[in-house]
Amino acid sequence: MRTVQVRDAKAGLSALVEAAERGEPTTITLHGRPAAVIVPVEMARRLYPDETPNFADFLMTFPGGLDDVERDRTPTRSIDL
Template structure:
């Protein structure tokens, strides 16, 4: 099997072994806007796409912890456990 990787404006197709050996080049191609289809035994298995395309397909809806904390109502009081701490013998 001969794998030729061109990385131009259309999508290239490569075998998974070739992709593993040339991951850096595939990522650089994605950065330039060229997606790459990765096959396993001739069957499409995965695709490396430019980040902008991926963000459009899978928008990040996760909110950061800082955003959650800032959204807490002011003056929120939490009960504190008054049980004394146990001693540790060292």
């Protein structure tokens, strides 16, 4: 894995992105310490899978189905318009 300083990363960001497209991660250092890593998208998706299901996924996995949900029809409050 290649390592570059922040100022060099700023100057050559397009080259770092192209390297990531080829599967080559790059560590970016700040004051001599690793601060960030540019990785290919596939690697990032493996490391950080999307764990936030959308509403449709929630409904598809709802235990018992929606027929078991009862609606509360009592009014919540009266309002004057």
